[in-house]
Amino acid sequence: MSTQCLASSGSTAAKTSHLDVKRLTANYKPSIWSYDFLQSLQIDDCNHEEVYEDNRWKLMEEHLKNMIDAESLETTLELIDDIQRLGLGHRFEASITEALDRVLKNLDQITDEDTPSLHLIALSFRLLRQHGFQVSQDVFKIFTDCDGSFKDCFCKDVKGMLSLYEASFLGIEGETLLDKALAFTNMHLKNLSRLHVTQGKGVLEQVSHALEMPLHHRMQRLEARWYIEAYSKKADTNQVLLEFAKLDYNMVQQTYQRDFKDISRWDVNAVEILSDYQLKLCFLALYNTVNEMTYETLKEQGVNVLPYLTKAWADMCKSWLTEAEWRHNKYTPTFEEYLANAWISVSGVVILVHTYFLLNQNISNEALKCLENHHDLLRWPSLIFRLSNDLVTSKAELERGETATSISCIKRSGVVSDEESAREYISDLIESSWKKMNKDGLIFGASSASFPFTKEFVAAATNLARIAQCIYQYGDGIGAPDKRVKNWILAVIVQPV
Numbered sequence: 001m002s003t004q005c006l007a008s009s010g011s012t013a014a015k016t017s018h019l020d021v022k023r024l025t026a027n028y029k030p031s032i033w034s035y036d037f038l039q040s041l042q043i044d045d046c047n048h049e050e051v052y053e054d055n056r057w058k059l060m061e062e063h064l065k066n067m068i069d070a071e072s073l074e075t076t077l078e079l080i081d082d083i084q085r086l087g088l089g090h091r092f093e094a095s096i097t098e099a100l101d102r103v104l105k106n107l108d109q110i111t112d113e114d115t116p117s118l119h120l121i122a123l124s125f126r127l128l129r130q131h132g133f134q135v136s137q138d139v140f141k142i143f144t145d146c147d148g149s150f151k152d153c154f155c156k157d158v159k160g161m162l163s164l165y166e167a168s169f170l171g172i173e174g175e176t177l178l179d180k181a182l183a184f185t186n187m188h189l190k191n192l193s194r195l196h197v198t199q200g201k202g203v204l205e206q207v208s209h210a211l212e213m214p215l216h217h218r219m220q221r222l223e224a225r226w227y228i229e230a231y232s233k234k235a236d237t238n239q240v241l242l243e244f245a246k247l248d249y250n251m252v253q254q255t256y257q258r259d260f261k262d263i264s265r266w267d268v269n270a271v272e273i274l275s276d277y278q279l280k281l282c283f284l285a286l287y288n289t290v291n292e293m294t295y296e297t298l299k300e301q302g303v304n305v306l307p308y309l310t311k312a313w314a315d316m317c318k319s320w321l322t323e324a325e326w327r328h329n330k331y332t333p334t335f336e337e338y339l340a341n342a343w344i345s346v347s348g349v350v351i352l353v354h355t356y357f358l359l360n361q362n363i364s365n366e367a368l369k370c371l372e373n374h375h376d377l378l379r380w381p382s383l384i385f386r387l388s389n390d391l392v393t394s395k396a397e398l399e400r401g402e403t404a405t406s407i408s409c410i411k412r413s414g415v416v417s418d419e420e421s422a423r424e425y426i427s428d429l430i431e432s433s434w435k436k437m438n439k440d441g442l443i444f445g446a447s448s449a450s451f452p453f454t455k456e457f458v459a460a461a462t463n464l465a466r467i468a469q470c471i472y473q474y475g476d477g478i479g480a481p482d483k484r485v486k487n488w489i490l491a492v493i494v495q496p497v
Contacts, residue, residue, distance in 0.1 A: 086245035087224030118160030126167040169216040172439040312353040319345035338409040348382025367452035380437040385468035
């Protein structure tokens with residue numbers, strides 16, 4: 001942090017130290033993750049890379065790479081989908097990209113078949129867009145009638161509808177055909193029990209899972225845990241792939257455990273001490289962490305990133321101050337005023353700016369300017385984060401004295417008149433933000449090496465939105481975590497498969 005910033009902070013503190021400041025408290029429940037619990041985690045001290053170098057695992061990995069390269073088009077696509085959902089995408093990234101490049105070149109051949117497969121085309125579309133390849137929504141026109149509506153005959157093709165449903169969430173603004181695809185599949189999948197089709201239990205479970213939250217919006221590690229279990233029940237399970245997925249999942253989990261033990265060095269009992277001690281502790285932790293990151297980046301890449309890190313923190317603190325002023329003055333801002341401040345205060349920008357430098361990529365001046373000016377790739381996941389939070393925390397925040405939440409501001413602005421309509425409006429904004437973020441994913445996609453942000457950073461931004469959707473799916477997973485949230489964390493961090 002700059003000397004000027006510290007001097008300014010000290011001056012402000014001197015002026016206000018004599019005041020009896022009443023701090024609002026959210027009365028959050030005590031953390032269920034104690035220091036002793038984190039330190040008690042039993043971690044296998046074996047070298048993970050050495051395990052992966054073991055001949056048996058190398059043969060398994062090579063076998064799967066050969067399958068990606070040699071199988072038929074549909075089998076290859078389904079294998080890629082399984083690999084990604086099992087959490088193994090990072091192990092086969094190059095092979096997957098090469099295979100999808102071949103799929104893109106043969107896409108016309110797939111759509112020109114006499115009886116085109118809805119499942120195959122939808123799966124191709126989703127996987128290509130997930131990896132940043134440019135593919136038009138027009139590939140689905142062959143499944144529509146003269147009015148542009150999807151033909152009712154496809155409603156019995158549950159596998160195809162499920163693939164089309166998942167593909168529709170990769171749409172961008174203005175792609176009305178994908179909007180129709182979502183409405184069509186959502187309606188028929190929800191009415192699946194009334195369809196005159198016979199489906200196995202596994203298919204029905206996948207439909208229920210997708211309707212609960214689409215794949216594109218799910219946290220990938222939680223999805224991997226769920227899909228390992230689901231995949232193991234399939235009649236055509238590839239045992240090599242399943243075994244490799246379990247090995248990888250457990251090893252990634254052990255990496256998480258090591259990281260948690262490293263960051264839990266502060267004694268949580270210190271929370272019981274005076275609040276000014278807490279503030280000093282937090283400030284010193286922040287100061288040391290930011291400077292350590294700056295030092296490492298300067299040493300490795302020769303770039304001083306301190307101004308960008310401190311700006312991100314300063315912007316967030318300013319947004320918190322704005323919210324405090326609103327509360328103190330009992331002022332309810334317009335919805336536009338609220339959003340302009342709230343997408344910063346939710347901390348998404350701070351998280352992503354730090355993430356950019358932690359990815360150890362080649363830092364460009366163009367990327368630094370984008371970070372400094374709050375590029376849309378930072379804005380959309382932060383907005384999803386904020387709005388997802390507001391949908392479940394607004395009532396509690398108003399009860400403790402807050403004057404500004406998205407629901408209260410939107411009602412006061414006259415956009416809608418009742419809370420239910422306000423919630424629907426906010427849900428639509430979340431979906432709109434996803435579409436805008438999808439567009440950024442295509443802009444910085446597989447063929448966009450000249451752009452400042454890499455695919456890895458695009459994935460990180462997308463994952464922030466996914467985390468927000470997960471944390472607030474059933475309630476306030478941070479402020480008031482329930483048993484479901486605890487079980488999620490245990491599955492990802494503690495319990496091996």
